[in-house]
Amino acid sequence: MKTMDLLDSFENIRNEYIMEAQDMKKHYGRKSPASRVKFMLLAAIIAVSLLLVTAFAAMNYLGMQEITQDTPYEVPSEAAPYIETQSAQATTTEDWSCTMLESLFDSASFTISVGISGGDKYVVVPQYCSAGDDVSEIGLPRGQTLGDYAAQQGKTLLYVGAGIQDRDKLGIPTTAQFYKSQSDSEMTIVETGQKSTNVSVTEGTCSVSAWVDGQKDVTRVELPFTVKEAAGDVLVYKAEGANEVAGIRTNSFRVYQSPAGNSIVFDQELPEIVTEDLKRMDIDGITYAEGGWLDDGNGGYECRWSKVQGNFGDTLTLRFINWDNEVMGSVVFHRQK
Amino acid sequence: MEDTQIVDLFFSRDQQAIQQTDKKYGRLCYQIAWNILSSREDAEESVSDTYLSAWNSIPPTRPVFLAAFLAKITRHISLDRWRKNSAGKRGGGEAAIALEELEECISGGSDPEAQLRAKELRGALNRFLDGLPQRERVLFVSRYWYLRSIKQMVEETGMSESSVKTQLFRTREKLRRFLDKEGLL
Numbered sequence: 001m002k003t004m005d006l007l008d009s010f011e012n013i014r015n016e017y018i019m020e021a022q023d024m025k026k027h028y029g030r031k032s033p034a035s036r037v038k039f040m041l042l043a044a045i046i047a048v049s050l051l052l053v054t055a056f057a058a059m060n061y062l063g064m065q066e067i068t069q070d071t072p073y074e075v076p077s078e079a080a081p082y083i084e085t086q087s088a089q090a091t092t093t094e095d096w097s098c099t100m101l102e103s104l105f106d107s108a109s110f111t112i113s114v115g116i117s118g119g120d121k122y123v124v125v126p127q128y129c130s131a132g133d134d135v136s137e138i139g140l141p142r143g144q145t146l147g148d149y150a151a152q153q154g155k156t157l158l159y160v161g162a163g164i165q166d167r168d169k170l171g172i173p174t175t176a177q178f179y180k181s182q183s184d185s186e187m188t189i190v191e192t193g194q195k196s197t198n199v200s201v202t203e204g205t206c207s208v209s210a211w212v213d214g215q216k217d218v219t220r221v222e223l224p225f226t227v228k229e230a231a232g233d234v235l236v237y238k239a240e241g242a243n244e245v246a247g248i249r250t251n252s253f254r255v256y257q258s259p260a261g262n263s264i265v266f267d268q269e270l271p272e273i274v275t276e277d278l279k280r281m282d283i284d285g286i287t288y289a290e291g292g293w294l295d296d297g298n299g300g301y302e303c304r305w306s307k308v309q310g311n312f313g314d315t316l317t318l319r320f321i322n323w324d325n326e327v328m329g330s331v332v333f334h335r336q337k
Numbered sequence: 338m339e340d341t342q343i344v345d346l347f348f349s350r351d352q353q354a355i356q357q358t359d360k361k362y363g364r365l366c367y368q369i370a371w372n373i374l375s376s377r378e379d380a381e382e383s384v385s386d387t388y389l390s391a392w393n394s395i396p397p398t399r400p401v402f403l404a405a406f407l408a409k410i411t412r413h414i415s416l417d418r419w420r421k422n423s424a425g426k427r428g429g430g431e432a433a434i435a436l437e438e439l440e441e442c443i444s445g446g447s448d449p450e451a452q453l454r455a456k457e458l459r460g461a462l463n464r465f466l467d468g469l470p471q472r473e474r475v476l477f478v479s480r481y482w483y484l485r486s487i488k489q490m491v492e493e494t495g496m497s498e499s500s501v502k503t504q505l506f507r508t509r510e511k512l513r514r515f516l517d518k519e520g521l522l
Contacts, residue, residue, distance in 0.1 A: 009458035015405035021478035
């Protein structure tokens with residue numbers, strides 16, 4: 001491949017990413033970068049990778065509740081009875097092993113966790129790291145590169161990642177991933193996201209991938225898991241009166257409530273060109289971890305919010321906010337009995 | 338003027354479409370062309386060619402993101418012009434420097450198989466960008482899509498020059514590993 005091919009290939013990156021980088025100041029200035037991402041997640045599969053840092057002590061894999069604690073993706077305590085403990089394990093010829101740990105599903109969302117052990121041979125690091133990154137990436141005090149640390153320990157770096165399979169089939173638009181080291185050779189990966197409410201799941205597969213530093217081949221392991229969807233309620237809200245703001249017509253939305261958390265799915269009609277003035281939408285008193293539009297494949301879009309928290313009263317007002325944080329307009333919704 | 342109105346002008350074959358496009362996006366297109374060509378005359382010609390290309394494409398195309406649509410055309414036209422200007426040699430401008438940086442991400446040679454694999458790059462690059470944290474992605478796209486200079490990126494981000502370079506280096510490393518893993522090297 002020529003470098004020019006690579007440079008040319010950049011021409012075809014998603015429009016959202018071109019728009020996003022048009023003004024760098026927006027991302028590095030005073031405005032929170034997190035505020036802009038909400039609007040531009042059209043059909044993108046974004047893996048939000050967060051590394052949680054703790055001192056090494058426990059040698060056992062941590063649970064999904066502990067790992068997501070105090071994050072926007074927290075697994076609520078009410079979900080505990082619905083977390084399925086899994087048993088699938090595999091040991092590879094390279095002497096690293098992985099274990100499917102837990103799964104938690106409801107009609108609109110999922111969370112899974114998997115543990116990876118490098119045994120005596122490997123220092124286990126997230127796949128987005130490189131040998132030149134600091135050891136704080138796996139929770140050790142700063143001041144040494146991962147590569148140097150591994151050499152000092154007489155070990156080799158093992159880059160690991162994991163994720164649910166059949167994303168398209170399950171209608172999964174985005175996921176967040178958490179990497180948590182329990183020691184330099186043990187790591188738990190938690191993946192959480194939303195799924196289509198039209199798909200009921202009884203079993204699934206998690207794909208674990210890893211490669212040894214300096215080697216080209218990637219080893220992939222598939223770990224099956226079982227699912228028992230936590231049952232919940234669905235609240236339906238319908239618009240009252242004028243329901244078009246910034247060209248977007250919002251007819252109704254559904255709130256999926258379950259012990260695993262709440263999700264909102266909006267029934268919207270989007271114009272061909274969404275006004276650039278729109279920064280985000282919100283509902284007073286409601287917070288959510290992540291939101292964005294998903295291309296439904298039929299020329300339409302479905303807007304979803306995940307890990308929604310707040311009070312779902314009889315009347316809720318959806319507000320449309322511009323880049324100056326002013327309300328461009330709002331739509332009032334009434335809960336259907 | 339809203340993008341929808343500008344696109345409507347193109348559809349009604351109104352010459353105002355070019356004027357309004359220039360008014361709203363002329364600076365963006367010129368900057369992209371300038372980053373690649375480092376020549377006022379060449380950059381201006383590229384921008385004019387962009388408008389002509391847009392005029393010929395709309396209709397039937399109705400771009401959802403007009404800015405991105407125009408920016409893509411400008412980048413394509415400017416890179417073509419840069420290639421012709423440098424006639425196979427490395428010319429000036431950020432394109433030349435960006436090329437050298439990207440060499441770290443790929444293996445040498447240009448065998449036919451590698452050429453074929455290059456076609457798969459489009460999807461792979463998007464998957465790679467999907468997985469990047471937003472600020473890292475913005476920095477990377479700014480450098481290798483917009484071909485902004487390091488100096489310009491320092492000014493716009495408030496980061497130090499070494500921080501910008503270090504971050505870009507790390508992302509290129511990630512890209513190299515990603516392409517390797519995808520079997521594209």
